Amino acid sequence: MESEKWAPARCSRLSVGIGSPVYYFHLPLNVSHYVQYLPDLGRIPAFVFIVHGSLRIDTANWLRQTLERKGAREVGYFHCRGEAHVLPLLREGYLFSPDRPSERELFEAKNFGAAVAARAAGAPYVRPPLEPKPPLIYRLERLLARRWLMEHFYSRLFRVDSSKCTACGLCMEICPTGNITRDPRGFPQWDRRCLVCLSCEMKCPEAAITSALDRFFPGALLRLVFRYDVRRWVREGKLKYTRVIHRRGAISRLATKHVNRSEDGFRGISRQHSEAI
Numbered sequence: 001m002e003s004e005k006w007a008p009a010r011c012s013r014l015s016v017g018i019g020s021p022v023y024y025f026h027l028p029l030n031v032s033h034y035v036q037y038l039p040d041l042g043r044i045p046a047f048v049f050i051v052h053g054s055l056r057i058d059t060a061n062w063l064r065q066t067l068e069r070k071g072a073r074e075v076g077y078f079h080c081r082g083e084a085h086v087l088p089l090l091r092e093g094y095l096f097s098p099d100r101p102s103e104r105e106l107f108e109a110k111n112f113g114a115a116v117a118a119r120a121a122g123a124p125y126v127r128p129p130l131e132p133k134p135p136l137i138y139r140l141e142r143l144l145a146r147r148w149l150m151e152h153f154y155s156r157l158f159r160v161d162s163s164k165c166t167a168c169g170l171c172m173e174i175c176p177t178g179n180i181t182r183d184p185r186g187f188p189q190w191d192r193r194c195l196v197c198l199s200c201e202m203k204c205p206e207a208a209i210t211s212a213l214d215r216f217f218p219g220a221l222l223r224l225v226f227r228y229d230v231r232r233w234v235r236e237g238k239l240k241y242t243r244v245i246h247r248r249g250a251i252s253r254l255a256t257k258h259v260n261r262s263e264d265g266f267r268g269i270s271r272q273h274s275e276a277i
């Protein structure tokens, strides 16, 4: 059944840990489905681990609240950054959160693991507050990436240009859900388990793949929104980024900008540019 596409095969009775990236200010489809179809968790310890490349806003709230509603006992919430390999942002020439997670974040993640184990065994835990409500602009943007649109629109409109495709198979290999297979001519064809991560389009060495974000409304509008976000983030100077060129599946770095603030705390800025790496 469609609704059970990503449902959990089984549920451990010892503890539950959900680690997830942020996609389009949401959880990826497979993660949200998985969590939604978890059975009653009956007070078992649960932790949440979020990786994000630009703004995570309140993405973790739904996850934490859903686990709680299912009866789990939260024993940890952690978030850190990862490089934002987001095709529309790369096309604008920006890689946000380059070289993340940092050594420090990895160290903190390790400590988080140890703390979670201790709390699951009974050590005290003060539950961090939920993330604050995001500004209106991001809530509006999130409407363009609603789950229904992801499942029934964005994920279904991939096309391959057979005059460019060499049938190398890379897109099939790298798809995280095994959603791409060969058609009888050897070209890629897309099934229904797509996360709209855009990795296939991003990594194709022949630039032979296009998606809904390249062609139609509201995909084209979503692309404009990404463009607006990039301009806004760069102008505000709140996020670290590296200038890049994305071409034929490869990302080349051009320059680095460092912003000396807590990236989530919106404080003072100093900039430093360095030459190509």
Ligand SMILES: Cc1cc2nc3c(=O)[nH]c(=O)nc-3n(C[C@H](O)[C@H](O)[C@H](O)COP(=O)(O)O)c2cc1C
Pocket (backbone or CB within 6 Å): 021, 022, 023, 024, 025, 026, 051, 052, 053, 054, 055, 056, 081, 082, 083, 084, 085, 086, 087, 196, 197, 198
């Ligand atoms: C399609 C897509 C959409 C993304 N949307 C967001 C977002 O809305 N906010 C954010 O902070 N990061 C976003 N990211 C960045 C990822 O959360 C970040 O790069 C994370 O490190 C990815 O983890 P992974 O490399 O394990 O997939 C997005 C990444 C992709 C591929």
Ligand code: SF4
Pocket (backbone or CB within 6 Å): 160, 164, 165, 166, 167, 168, 169, 170, 171, 172, 187, 188, 203, 204, 205, 206, 207, 208, 209
């Ligand atoms: S990665 Fe590109 S060239 Fe290779 S099979 Fe896929 S679409 Fe064709």
Ligand code: SF4
Pocket (backbone or CB within 6 Å): 174, 175, 176, 177, 178, 179, 180, 190, 193, 194, 195, 196, 197, 198, 199, 200, 201
């Ligand atoms: S966007 Fe491409 S790589 Fe990502 S899940 Fe969908 S088919 Fe796979």
